[in-house]
Amino acid sequence: MSGTAPDHVSARLERAQAAAREAGVDALVVTPGPDLQYLTGVVKHSHERLSALLLPAEGDPAFVVPTLERPGLDGSAVESMDVLTWTDGVDPHALAASRLGDPRRVAVAADMPALHVLGLRDALPAATLELATPILRQLRMRKDAGEVAALRTAGAAIDDVHAQVPDWLVAGRTEAEVGADITRAIVETGHAEAAFVIVGSGPNGASPHHEVSERVIERGDVVVVDIGGPLPDGYNSDSTRTYVVGEASDEVRDVYAVLQRAQAAAVDAVRPGATAESIDEVARAIIRDAGYGEFFVHRTGHGIGLEVHEEPYIVDGNDLVLEPGMAFSIEPGIYFPGRWGARIEDIVVVTDTGCEPVNRRPHDLLSC
Ligand code: ZN
Ligand code: ZN
Numbered sequence: 001m002s003g004t005a006p007d008h009v010s011a012r013l014e015r016a017q018a019a020a021r022e023a024g025v026d027a028l029v030v031t032p033g034p035d036l037q038y039l040t041g042v043v044k045h046s047h048e049r050l051s052a053l054l055l056p057a058e059g060d061p062a063f064v065v066p067t068l069e070r071p072g073l074d075g076s077a078v079e080s081m082d083v084l085t086w087t088d089g090v091d092p093h094a095l096a097a098s099r100l101g102d103p104r105r106v107a108v109a110a111d112m113p114a115l116h117v118l119g120l121r122d123a124l125p126a127a128t129l130e131l132a133t134p135i136l137r138q139l140r141m142r143k144d145a146g147e148v149a150a151l152r153t154a155g156a157a158i159d160d161v162h163a164q165v166p167d168w169l170v171a172g173r174t175e176a177e178v179g180a181d182i183t184r185a186i187v188e189t190g191h192a193e194a195a196f197v198i199v200g201s202g203p204n205g206a207s208p209h210h211e212v213s214e215r216v217i218e219r220g221d222v223v224v225v226d227i228g229g230p231l232p233d234g235y236n237s238d239s240t241r242t243y244v245v246g247e248a249s250d251e252v253r254d255v256y257a258v259l260q261r262a263q264a265a266a267v268d269a270v271r272p273g274a275t276a277e278s279i280d281e282v283a284r285a286i287i288r289d290a291g292y293g294e295f296f297v298h299r300t301g302h303g304i305g306l307e308v309h310e311e312p313y314i315v316d317g318n319d320l321v322l323e324p325g326m327a328f329s330i331e332p333g334i335y336f337p338g339r340w341g342a343r344i345e346d347i348v349v350v351t352d353t354g355c356e357p358v359n360r361r362p363h364d365l366l367s368c
Contacts, residue, residue, distance in 0.1 A: 171221075240344060
């Protein structure tokens with residue numbers, strides 16, 4: 001590999017090339033998005049003008065970029081590569097194809113716009129295009145020490161927000177008002193933005209991806225608060241706690257105790273060598289045995305890193321064997337449509353012997 005890319009960039013590019021060779025793929029083409037950020041540190045937006053990393057399985061990488069965006073790469077790791085600039089009127093897909101030679105199998109980033117996928121297909125008529133995800137997920141799933149540290153920082157930041165939530169969850173306020181307080185705090189605790197803010201009060205808590213509404217919070221409401229976003233380095237937080245405004249009913253206490261047991265048991269079961277689906281089953285079996293199986297309507301968790309949802313998915317049917325460095329959520333929930341719901345979510349990182357949760361807030365039903 002040519003030049004002066006930082007060590008971790010060179011190492012990641014070389015590992016991606018090795019994984020491509022292993023898969024029998026001749027080249028990766030990676031447009032702006034989390035895969036590009038992971039491989040090069042470059043953060044850009046995809047649009048109709050093609051920018052892309054061209055990474056052959058053997059040989060030196062190159063970067064295609066519109067001339068007018070070339071200054072934006074100053075100081076980045078791609079400056080150690082051949083940077084191929086192009087001006088409006090030139091066919092950038094043909095330019096990329098000429099650099100790639102005569103590949104048979106080309107893997108493209110999953111979030112590449114169709115405009116560029118089809119442009120590449122036309123420019124490489126002899127090549128088969130496929131997703132780069134199976135190649136790159138092997139790298140991205142196993143977080144290195146720097147990435148684990150970033151997830152810890154993100155976890156501590158969102159914990160700080162949850163610590164303030166009881167002050168804002170007051171009967172008579174709307175979910176949207178509480179959500180605005182949370183959004184502000186997410187930024188104040190060091191996040192680049194609030195990527196999602198769910199305040200699901202009463203019946204809205206039974207809808208796992210509810211956001212906020214004008215519903216007025218009432219005494220006795222159970223409230224699901226699921227919040228997070230990226231820190232400036234791109235690594236994300238994601239944590240859910242369930243609160244009760246005033247006193248919980250006996251029913252709420254009983255159901256919540258089952259959920260708490262399921263979440264803790266699943267976290268306890270995480271260790272190298274366990275499969276992703278076995279962790280899902282640990283949580284699901286406890287909820288099912290208590291009679292609430294039909295009300296746990298989603299997978300137990302998802303990987304997290306530069307994306308809020310990425311591999312590995314903690315779901316039935318995923319026989320992936322967990323390894324140290326993998327990071328994902330453990331977030332079982334129980335939802336009674338039209339009535340109320342509850343969820344508990346922590347991010348955990350697999351260690352050599354078990355796992356380390358990056359979220360440390362109490363799991364009890366938190367009274368406001
Ligand atoms: Zn969440
Ligand atoms: Zn989540």
